[in-house]
Amino acid sequence: xxxxxxxxxxxxxxxxxxxxxxxxxxxxxxxxxxxxxxxxxxxxxxxxxxxxxxxxxxxxxxxxxxxxxxxxxxxxxxxxxxxxxxxxxxxxxxxxxxxxxxxxxxxxxxxxxxxxxxxxxxxxxxxxxxxxxxxxxxxxxxxxxxxxxxxxxxxxxxxxxxxxxxxxxxxxxxxxxxxxxxxxxxxxxxxxxxxxxxxxxxxxxxxxxxxxxxxxxxxxxxxxxxxxxxxxxxxxxxxxxxxxxxxxxxxxxxxxxxxxxxxxxxxxxxxxxxxxxxxxxxxxxxxxxxxxxxxxxxxxxxxxxxxxxxxxxxxxxxxxxxxxxxxxxxxxxxxxxxxxxxxxxxxxxxxxxxxxxxxxxxxxxxxxxxxxxxxxxxxxxxxxxxxxxxxxxxxxxxxxxxxxxxxxxxxxxxx
Amino acid sequence: xxxxxxxxxxxxxxxxxxxxxxxxxxxxxxxxxxxxxxxxxxxxxxxxxxxxxxxxxxxxxxxxxxxxxxxxxxxxxxxxxxxxxxxxxxxxxxxxxxxxxxxxxxxxxxxxxxxxxxxxxxxxxxxxxxxxxxxxxxxxxxxxxxxxxxxxxxxxxxxxxxxxxxxxxxxxxxxxxxxxxxxxxxxxxxxxxxxxxxxxxxxxxxxxxxxxxxxxxxxxxxxxxxxxxxxxxxxxxxxxxxxxxxxxxxxxxxxxxxxxxxxxxxxxxxxxxxxxxxxxxxxxxxxxxxxxxxxxxxxxxxxxxxxxxxxxxxxxxxxxxxxxxxxxxxxxxxxxxxxxxxxxxxxxxxxxxxxxxxxxxxxxxxxxxxxxxxxxxxxxxxxxxxxxxxxxxxxxxxxxxxxxxxxxxxxxxxx
Numbered sequence: 001x002x003x004x005x006x007x008x009x010x011x012x013x014x015x016x017x018x019x020x021x022x023x024x025x026x027x028x029x030x031x032x033x034x035x036x037x038x039x040x041x042x043x044x045x046x047x048x049x050x051x052x053x054x055x056x057x058x059x060x061x062x063x064x065x066x067x068x069x070x071x072x073x074x075x076x077x078x079x080x081x082x083x084x085x086x087x088x089x090x091x092x093x094x095x096x097x098x099x100x101x102x103x104x105x106x107x108x109x110x111x112x113x114x115x116x117x118x119x120x121x122x123x124x125x126x127x128x129x130x131x132x133x134x135x136x137x138x139x140x141x142x143x144x145x146x147x148x149x150x151x152x153x154x155x156x157x158x159x160x161x162x163x164x165x166x167x168x169x170x171x172x173x174x175x176x177x178x179x180x181x182x183x184x185x186x187x188x189x190x191x192x193x194x195x196x197x198x199x200x201x202x203x204x205x206x207x208x209x210x211x212x213x214x215x216x217x218x219x220x221x222x223x224x225x226x227x228x229x230x231x232x233x234x235x236x237x238x239x240x241x242x243x244x245x246x247x248x249x250x251x252x253x254x255x256x257x258x259x260x261x262x263x264x265x266x267x268x269x270x271x272x273x274x275x276x277x278x279x280x281x282x283x284x285x286x287x288x289x290x291x292x293x294x295x296x297x298x299x300x301x302x303x304x305x306x307x308x309x310x311x312x313x314x315x316x317x318x319x320x321x322x323x324x325x326x327x328x329x330x331x332x333x334x335x336x337x338x339x340x341x342x343x344x345x346x347x348x349x350x351x352x353x354x355x356x357x358x359x360x361x362x363x364x365x366x367x368x369x370x371x372x373x374x375x376x377x378x379x380x381x382x383x384x385x386x387x388x389x390x391x392x393x394x395x396x397x398x399x400x401x402x403x404x405x406x407x408x409x410x411x412x413x414x415x
Numbered sequence: 416x417x418x419x420x421x422x423x424x425x426x427x428x429x430x431x432x433x434x435x436x437x438x439x440x441x442x443x444x445x446x447x448x449x450x451x452x453x454x455x456x457x458x459x460x461x462x463x464x465x466x467x468x469x470x471x472x473x474x475x476x477x478x479x480x481x482x483x484x485x486x487x488x489x490x491x492x493x494x495x496x497x498x499x500x501x502x503x504x505x506x507x508x509x510x511x512x513x514x515x516x517x518x519x520x521x522x523x524x525x526x527x528x529x530x531x532x533x534x535x536x537x538x539x540x541x542x543x544x545x546x547x548x549x550x551x552x553x554x555x556x557x558x559x560x561x562x563x564x565x566x567x568x569x570x571x572x573x574x575x576x577x578x579x580x581x582x583x584x585x586x587x588x589x590x591x592x593x594x595x596x597x598x599x600x601x602x603x604x605x606x607x608x609x610x611x612x613x614x615x616x617x618x619x620x621x622x623x624x625x626x627x628x629x630x631x632x633x634x635x636x637x638x639x640x641x642x643x644x645x646x647x648x649x650x651x652x653x654x655x656x657x658x659x660x661x662x663x664x665x666x667x668x669x670x671x672x673x674x675x676x677x678x679x680x681x682x683x684x685x686x687x688x689x690x691x692x693x694x695x696x697x698x699x700x701x702x703x704x705x706x707x708x709x710x711x712x713x714x715x716x717x718x719x720x721x722x723x724x725x726x727x728x729x730x731x732x733x734x735x736x737x738x739x740x741x742x743x744x745x746x747x748x749x750x751x752x753x754x755x756x757x758x759x760x761x762x763x764x765x766x767x768x769x770x771x772x773x774x775x776x777x778x779x780x781x782x783x784x785x786x787x788x789x790x791x792x793x794x795x796x797x798x799x800x801x802x803x804x805x806x807x808x809x810x811x812x813x814x815x816x817x818x819x820x821x822x823x824x825x826x827x828x829x830x
Contacts, residue, residue: 010626013451014595015442016637017628020433022456027430036428038463041437041454044626048453114606132807153629155807180429191529211425211459213432214568222431278721284707285700288721292699295775295808303727306693306703306719308712309761316720316731316760345731346724360710392547392570393710 001175003029004060005039006052008068008077009152012041021066021150021157028161033175034062035226044068049080057145062173067152078121081149085140087122092136095119095127099134125149128164132156137164146172177230179237182213182222182256185248190214193221197247208240218253261405262290265412269300272415276408277346278304279317279338279353281329282372286401287352302346307338317341328366330355335373335384343377350411351377352404356389358396372400376411416590418444419475420454421467423483423492424567427456436481436565436572443576448590449477450641459483464495472560477588482567493536496564500555502537507551510534510542514549540564543579547571552579561587592645594652597628597637597671600663605629608636612662623655633668676820677705680827684715687830691823692761693719694732694753694768696744697787701816702767717761722753732756743781745770750788750799758792765826766792767819771804773811787815791826 005025011017019041026036037059042048049068056063068077082089096119103111118134121127128137128148133156138149148165150157169175185193190212194201201210207227213220223244225237245252269276278287288304291297307313310329314321319337327333335355343351356372369391375384387403389396420440426432434456441451452474457463464483471478483492497504511534518526533549536542543552543563548571553564563580565572584590600608605627609616616625622642628635638659640652660667684691693702703719706712722728725744729736734752742748750770758766771787784806790799802818804811 010624011628011637012438013441013454014445014639015438015440015451018433018435018438019454023427023430023433025430026428030429036430037458039428039434039454039456043452110607112606112610114609115604155810189530191527194529195527209425213426222426275724277727280700280703282707284712285695285703285719285721286707288695288700288723289704292697292701292721292723293809293812297699298723302724303731304700304719304721304723305731306700306707306721308703308707308719309690309717312692312718312761315762316718346727347730394708395570397708 001034001062001173002037002060003034003062003064004037004056006049006056006063006065007039007041007152008044008049008065009041010044012067013043021152021154024154024158025064025066025150025161028166029064029169030178030180032166032169033178034169034173035178044076046076046080046083049077050084053081053084053147057142057147061145062169063142063145063147065147065149066157077149081138081140081147082122085122085124085142087124089120090123092119092121092127094129095121095136098129098136102134128160128168130156130160131163132159139165139168176226176228177233178224178226179230179233180222180224181237181241182220183241183244183248183252184254184256185219185221185251186253187251188219190219193219193248193251197244200243200247204240208236220256221248261402261409263294265405265408266291266294266297266300268409268412270296272412274349274412274415275300275302275347277302277342277348277351279342279351280304280306281308281313281338281353281355282358283354283356283397283401283404284308286397287354287404290401290405302348305342305345313338318345330357330367330371330373332373332375332384332386335375336377336382339375339377339384340382349379350408352408353377353384354400354404356387356396356400358393359391360393370396372396372403374400374404374407376407378411416449416477416588417452417475418449418477418479419452419471421464421471421478421480422454422456422567423459423464423480424456425459427482428458436567436569439569439573440479440481440565440576443581444479444584445593445595447581447584448593449584449588450591450593459491461491461495461498464492465499468496468499468562472557472562476560477584478557478560478562480562480564481572492564496540496553496555496562497537500537500539500557502539504535505538507534507536507542509544510536510551513544513551517549543575543583545571545575546578547574554580554583591641591643592648593639593641594645594648595637595639596652596656597635598656598659598663598667599669599671600634600636600666601668602666603634605634608634608663608666612659615658615662619655623652635671636663676817676824678709680820680823681706681709681712681715683824683827685711687827689764689827689830690715690717690762692717692757692763692766694757694766695719695721696723696728696753696768696770697773698769698771698812698816698819699723701812702769702819705816705820717763720757720760728753733760745772745782745786745788747788747790747799747801750790751792751797754790754792754799755797764794765823767823768792768799769815769819771802771811771815773808774806775808785811787811787818789815789819789822791822793826 042052125138135151140147209224211222285306313319338353339351353375359369370389372387457467540553550566555562624639626637700721722732728734753768754766768790774784785804787802
């Protein structure tokens with residue numbers, strides 16, 4: 001079974017917004033065993049949309065469409081869908097009542113004809129209730145494929161996808177089983193790994209696939225398997241993974257369970273009943289921001305002192321000026337003092353601190369751009385590690401936040 | 416002149432990565448007056464890539480391809496391109512020397528045959544030098560279109576795009592002029608605005624276009640114009656915008672110059688010679704993270720005390736426990752105290768503070784989810800505003816950070 005995604009909207013084609021909906025939909029469909037063959041972004045243009053619908057129907061059994069469902073006239077998706085199915089628009093009473101309800105409850109301006117028109121849907125469409133917005137989702141059976149039209153606002157789309165669409169896909173389609181497992185390696189380049197495991201890779205059967213995903217100094221190896229019997233596939237995947245792991249045991253860093261590191265960290269800190277604080281210099285609050293993006297962070301995360309200016313390091317954070325003068329602000333000694341002080345000042349079990357030079361200019365430090373120190377303070381003492389993170393500002397910060405999370409994970413697992 | 420973008424890689428189609436490259440390319444092409452007709456994401460599959468290349472060439476004069484240029488065998492872009500152009504691979508000496516240089520300088524493992532193979536390029540390709548990576552960009556003239564193959568790693572692609580590709584597009588293509596202007600409105604819904612300006616919108620000539628982009632409580636109106644004479648187009652756009660502004664003067668919030676608010680804020684604070692500090696509760700460091708993502712932030716941004724736990728608010732940030740007990744942690748009084756103390760503790764001219772309840776659980780506060788206070792402290796005193804931001808955790812934080820930036824902008828403009 002194959003699906004396709006069509007995103008409609010000039011805002012994607014002029015680069016005004018990044019299309020995050022497609023990645024969400026593709027990854028959720030994967031979990032259901034539905035492979036996405038192609039993603040196509042088209043303009044708010046009748047002819048263009050019609051062609052995309054025809055092309056997708058010639059290849060896929062399920063076509064998901066996002067965008068182009070708002071009330072205003074630049075949104076022509078609904079009319080074009082109606083034309084495609086040689087259908088007509090009819091007023092749907094349930095949708096109309098929901099729109100009236102939303103206006104009464106949340107919106108101060110009076111409901112308009114344009115809003116009422118959102119209750120007009122193709123007569124062949126089955127409605128997928130949009131709890132958070134006025135544009136309903138629609139499920140329409142075509143000749144060779146089912147078409148599903150979803151609202152373009154990401155949080156409306158996601159809710160509708162989970163509540164309304166997933167159960168319908170499960171009942172209406174027979175889906176193959178598709179399993180993935182990703183191994184994270186560290187220390188060898190993509191091509192060196194490829195040479196080492198060439199023999200193993202060549203021996204893979206046609207229903208298994210290997211992909212190399214290099215990122216931030218690591219290479220992730222994604223192994224996929226496809227078939228019908230989940231248990232047999234799981235066994236085969238595990239056996240092949242076992243062979244692979246033996247070949248790369250010296251560089252195998254972790255197995256990915258699809259969960260971001262900050263989520264894992266949160267679970268570990270809560271499970272161990274330990275608290276965390278941070279003192280951030282060049283990471284500028286990104287450690288705190290990423291940790292607190294996960295609900296429940298308040299159960300273990302005390303806070304972070306973003307001491308961007310040297311005066312805040314020596315002031316509020318209490319790192320002695322003599323120490324800064326002796327070692328410079330980007331140094332092991334300052335990183336350690338930052339972590340130790342953050343731990344004390346915010347009364348946490350563990351504290352992490354970052355100081356470094358992310359460029360583009362050198363600022364208050366003599367270190368070359370890309371030099372980074374990350375320190376941890378615990379009840380057992382304090383230590384720092386030095387890293388060289390390249391010369392690209394955004395990546396230096398990103399890699400350092402990731403590295404801080406790795407050090408924290410290693411530490412909390414000791415408890 | 417029309418362009419298309421083809422992104423190659425299973426990782427996009429299984430939703431493992433979000434395709435940010437396309438948005439970057441589309442928005443940079445816009446600036447050059449090149450319209451993107453379609454974006455297509457296809458699998459690492461020979462047949463699929465060949466079909467996408469044929470389809471794109473039938474519609475566009477410029478086809479940009481990203482992804483699929485790494486050294487390992489799942490990357491078949493280069494071989495498929497070679498086949499498409501009925502060409503053969505030849506070793507390029509400059510590329511080979513660059514790969515050897517990168518290995519010598521940055522990579523500890525010895526150079527392998529796989530890496531050397533990256534210097535094999537189609538004989539018809541002109542090389543676009545990739546300063547930061549081993550996979551070169553390629554410019555290949557087809558029958559009806561020019562094809563450009565770009566590396567998939569975003570920072571390599573961006574650098575190459577600016578340094579190598581932009582100058583080449585400018586010299587080799589005659590491009591139409593394409594201008595956009597976006598007005599930001601606040602206080603009326605998409606459909607209410609549409610009704611009000613229907614007459615104006617209907618009167619637009621065919622070479623002008625209006626789009627409604629609702630987001631975070633605002634509706635952005637993007638007006639586009641296309642033609643050949645830049646000055647005449649600019650005049651016509653300004654005249655039509657003047658008419659539009661008169662119709663929406665009561666809800667017109669700002670004109671967008673395409674620059675994020677944190678960039679504008681940075682410029683303003685530096686121009687006025689003022690410094691900024693923050694105390695963040697539920698925004699968890701996101702104010703600091705967004706401000707420090709802009710190079711040069713260290714010139715005005717002192718730091719942020721992310722006081723996620725109430726104990727850090729009353730401890731390090733020095734908000735009195737009695738005040739918290741009397742008003743609760745999510746209150747105007749606590750927001751004001753946080754801002755005033757952050758200003759004093761970090762010796763800044765202005766300080767901003769946030770306290771609120773982003774859910775999903777109520778935490779230490781009795782306020783309903785979505786209740787938010789944002790306070791500013793300046794030399795003239797301290798004040799807070801209350802907001803109700805809905806019930807979606809991520810959006811509550813996002814909207815609040817944006818609102819804090821707006822309040823800061825309003826304030827710094829007084830100096």
